[in-house]
Amino acid sequence: MLQLFTEKFVREGVWMASIKEQEQARMDMVVTKVKEAIAKDQANLASVEADKKAIQADFSNNVRIKTSTYSGMMETALTVRQQQQLLQERENNMQQASRRLEILEKLEKKPYFARIDFEEEGEGKEEKIYIGLGSFTDGPDKFLIYDWRAPISSIYYDGGGLGEVSYQTPDGERKVDLRLKRQFMVEDGKIKVVFDTDETVGDQMLLEVLDENSDTKMKSIVTTIQREQNKIIRDTSSDLLFVQGAAGSGKTSAVLQRVAFLLYRYRGKLTSSQVILFSPNQLFNDYIDQVLPELGEQNMVQLTYYQHVKRRLPKLHVETLQERFEEDQAPLKQKVKRLKDSLDFFKASKAYGAYLERKGMRFKDLRLGGEVFFSKAHIKQIYYSFNENYHLRNRLEATKERLVKELNGQINRYAKSDQVQKAIQDLSQEQLNALYGDHPRNFANGEKELNFLGRQYVMHAFKPLHQAIIKNHFLSINGQYVHFLKSVPALVDLAKYDLTKEEWQLELAQVVADLKAKKLALSDVTAYLFLYDQISGKRGQTDIKQVFIDEIQDYTAYQLAYLKEEFPRAKFTMLGDLNQAIFTHENSHSLLKELGTMFPQDKTKVVQLTKSYRSTQQITDFTKEILLHGEAVTAFERAGEKPRLTTAKTEADLIADVVARLKQNQADSLTTAVIGKSLAECEALTQALRAEGQAVTLIKTENQRLAAGTIVVPAYLAKGLEFDAVIMWQANAKNYHADSDRQLVYTICSRAMHRLDIFVSGQVTPLFDRIDPKLYELITK
Numbered sequence: 001m002l003q004l005f006t007e008k009f010v011r012e013g014v015w016m017a018s019i020k021e022q023e024q025a026r027m028d029m030v031v032t033k034v035k036e037a038i039a040k041d042q043a044n045l046a047s048v049e050a051d052k053k054a055i056q057a058d059f060s061n062n063v064r065i066k067t068s069t070y071s072g073m074m075e076t077a078l079t080v081r082q083q084q085q086l087l088q089e090r091e092n093n094m095q096q097a098s099r100r101l102e103i104l105e106k107l108e109k110k111p112y113f114a115r116i117d118f119e120e121e122g123e124g125k126e127e128k129i130y131i132g133l134g135s136f137t138d139g140p141d142k143f144l145i146y147d148w149r150a151p152i153s154s155i156y157y158d159g160g161g162l163g164e165v166s167y168q169t170p171d172g173e174r175k176v177d178l179r180l181k182r183q184f185m186v187e188d189g190k191i192k193v194v195f196d197t198d199e200t201v202g203d204q205m206l207l208e209v210l211d212e213n214s215d216t217k218m219k220s221i222v223t224t225i226q227r228e229q230n231k232i233i234r235d236t237s238s239d240l241l242f243v244q245g246a247a248g249s250g251k252t253s254a255v256l257q258r259v260a261f262l263l264y265r266y267r268g269k270l271t272s273s274q275v276i277l278f279s280p281n282q283l284f285n286d287y288i289d290q291v292l293p294e295l296g297e298q299n300m301v302q303l304t305y306y307q308h309v310k311r312r313l314p315k316l317h318v319e320t321l322q323e324r325f326e327e328d329q330a331p332l333k334q335k336v337k338r339l340k341d342s343l344d345f346f347k348a349s350k351a352y353g354a355y356l357e358r359k360g361m362r363f364k365d366l367r368l369g370g371e372v373f374f375s376k377a378h379i380k381q382i383y384y385s386f387n388e389n390y391h392l393r394n395r396l397e398a399t400k401e402r403l404v405k406e407l408n409g410q411i412n413r414y415a416k417s418d419q420v421q422k423a424i425q426d427l428s429q430e431q432l433n434a435l436y437g438d439h440p441r442n443f444a445n446g447e448k449e450l451n452f453l454g455r456q457y458v459m460h461a462f463k464p465l466h467q468a469i470i471k472n473h474f475l476s477i478n479g480q481y482v483h484f485l486k487s488v489p490a491l492v493d494l495a496k497y498d499l500t501k502e503e504w505q506l507e508l509a510q511v512v513a514d515l516k517a518k519k520l521a522l523s524d525v526t527a528y529l530f531l532y533d534q535i536s537g538k539r540g541q542t543d544i545k546q547v548f549i550d551e552i553q554d555y556t557a558y559q560l561a562y563l564k565e566e567f568p569r570a571k572f573t574m575l576g577d578l579n580q581a582i583f584t585h586e587n588s589h590s591l592l593k594e595l596g597t598m599f600p601q602d603k604t605k606v607v608q609l610t611k612s613y614r615s616t617q618q619i620t621d622f623t624k625e626i627l628l629h630g631e632a633v634t635a636f637e638r639a640g641e642k643p644r645l646t647t648a649k650t651e652a653d654l655i656a657d658v659v660a661r662l663k664q665n666q667a668d669s670l671t672t673a674v675i676g677k678s679l680a681e682c683e684a685l686t687q688a689l690r691a692e693g694q695a696v697t698l699i700k701t702e703n704q705r706l707a708a709g710t711i712v713v714p715a716y717l718a719k720g721l722e723f724d725a726v727i728m729w730q731a732n733a734k735n736y737h738a739d740s741d742r743q744l745v746y747t748i749c750s751r752a753m754h755r756l757d758i759f760v761s762g763q764v765t766p767l768f769d770r771i772d773p774k775l776y777e778l779i780t781k
């Protein structure tokens with residue numbers, strides 16, 4: 001029997017070896033052609049560049065600037081325009097050519113990673129295609145490589161076994177009989193390993209990829225996209241695509257692949273600057289910024305919600321990530337936050353906006369030199385003098401127009417006044433020249449000239465006032481926001497949020513004090529901006545076509561509703577794990593419900609990802625038990641060590657063990673992140689580790705870069721990241737006791753790919769009580 005098996009393996013081994021040879025021969029042929037194409041493209045690029053230089057040289061040598069006559073000026077303008085167009089055309093060609101060249105250079109190293117053989121229904125002949133990062137042809141329609149985003153490539157990812165499968169084309173669904181699915185691991189044009197997929201070796205390649213070590217930059221998953229991830233990547237029909245996925249299930253990876261897919265699918269109609277990705281923090285932005293370039297695409301716009309709002313409020317201190325995380329929330333604050341974060345509060349903001357169309361606007365006097373020029377009562381009277389067809393935007397515009405008109409009237413009146421006329425007589429020649437400016441000095445008579453100078457003089461003096469009108473300085477946004485908060489009891493049922501009117505008054509006093517100190521909590525910022533947008537009639541950014549929001553569980557319904565108003569033409573992809581809500585806690589579970597009311601049902605798709613790829617089976621089995629409903633999470637079968645929980649009486653007793661662990665990890669070539677709860681705790685630990693001779697980098701703010709080697713990082717900055725080994729520092733009952741800490745503990749532990757250690761002095765967090773002791777190793781010091 002054993003002999004039979006051995007023979008079978010030897011036979012298969014020999015067979016695979018000859019397949020590898022054949023495939024390598026084909027790959028060599030393709031690489032040669034890619035090289036030829038590179039040489040051709042380089043020559044092309046050089047000639048376009050030379051062409052561009054020639055146009056520039058021609059321009060500076062031959063264009064004579066003629067400004068003495070009108071026709072001369074027109075002629076010059078036309079020539080300049082023509083030259084600019086020529087240059088622009090060359091510039092576009094160059095950009096396209098260099099992008100193509102970049103892809104070809106990638107293809108030279110790794111032409112493709114998969115082959116599929118299939119027969120299309122009704123075609124009667126078998127086809128075989130190779131799939132890589134970009135398409136490459138050898139003559140019209142002779143594809144040597146298919147782009148992974150081409151419709152047909154989908155069947156490689158849609159997986160399962162061989163046999164009948166279907167794929168979507170822009171013209172509808174097509175069926176094929178899939179006969180072979182072959183994967184290649186390639187380095188520098190050489191095939192290292194070939195896998196033929198059948199029932200027995202389904203995920204061999206994935207296993208190899210997941211076994212690799214972490215990096216300070218995220219990598220693309222193009223070679224091993226899984227079926228459920230493929231659905232997310234290729235969806236084109238939803239206005240809202242909501243991806244709920246376990247930690248490490250590939251949400252971020254899939255969504256970055258999706259951006260690349262959409263840029264390909266809508267080439268010419270969608271550019272990377274029309275795609276925005278909101279990330280949890282700046283560190284994460286930095287972590288993922290190589291994925292799209294690796295896929296041969298340009299990065300989309302990437303920012304955090306904080307950056308997005310903060311840049312509009314430069315003069316206010318907006319609560320930072322750290323403040324938000326580390327503040328101790330009193331029960332009243334929590335109730336208030338629940339209300340302010342809700343869709344009810346958003347609706348109240350809208351209702352208040354509608355109310356302002358009739359009354360309630362707050363204005364500030366417009367002053368000049370300390371004197372009231374336009375009083376707030378006057379401005380208010382103008383504002384509400386327009387009929388009810390005027391909405392807030394038109395009302396504001398019309399008010400400004402009226403104020404400018406009145407200002408002009410005043411300017412004319414002042415210009416003729418004796419006071420001004422006298423002032424002009426006293427001006428020096430230099431000051432007069434400044435008043436004339438570029439204006440021709442051929443006045444019909446002296447009076448006209450004096451009038452002109454008078455106007456100029458007054459206009460100059462009134463300029464700050466004019467600016468103040470244009471810049472809406474007569475609006476009182478702080479006063480208006482406070483007024484809105486005062487009106488809230490009439491707009492929302494406070495009892496629904498378990499709040500009394502007295503409690504709301506307390507909150508109001510707090511916001512007033514905050515605004516005086518030029519501060520704003522994050523839960524007020526969005527409502528504040530939205531109010532300003534309504535009053536000023538700011539239009540949404542209609543050019544943005546795709547908005548991606550990662551770690552959606554940390555957003556509030558209010559913020560999402562606001563983003564939807566801001567990007568009215570965009571389709572949304574939101575991804576998150578309601579089990580990792582570290583800022584919004586229990587609210588996160590109602591988020592999905594609230595989202596459901598914001599988008600049309602038939603245009604909303606919810607996809608669940610339950611398989612976790614990041615961690616070994618042992619780590620995933622452990623981390624999912626931290627959750628109350630973790631049973632839905634399944635581990636990808638990759639074996640590793642059990643997580644280890646080390647306890648000691650005092651913190652000092654633990655340091656030596658942490659150091660020993662770090663050394664072991666280094667010896668095993670594993671990069672470690674030590675994750676603590678607060679920044680203060682991380683700072684203290686960093687010092688202790690450094691005193692023991694460990695070179696560690698402390699990540700203090702999100703604006704830092706992820707360094708190679710061991711890092712110490714507070715939990716709220718570890719979102720979305722992953723590390724070979726994680727040391728959770730001080731998982732004690734003091735740090736993590738409430739049920740609401742569960743999600744944070746889960747987030748920390750689920751950052752580990754290959755090894756997880758937990759250190760505790762004092763009492764272990766009760767959140768571990770429910771974990772089966774068989775799932776970890778307990779070491780008591």
Ligand SMILES: Nc1ncnc2c1ncn2[C@@H]1O[C@H](COP(=O)(O)OP(=O)(O)OP(=O)(O)O)[C@@H](O)[C@H]1O
Nearest residue numbers: 221224225226247248249250251252253613614720
């Ligand atoms: N199809 C895949 N092929 C290869 N690797 C994958 C695949 N899917 C996920 N991974 C890997 O699993 C890890 C986790 O992926 P990712 O960070 O995208 O997950 P996530 O769902 O966003 O996680 P979290 O919510 O915990 O931040 C990454 O290392 C990623 O490369």
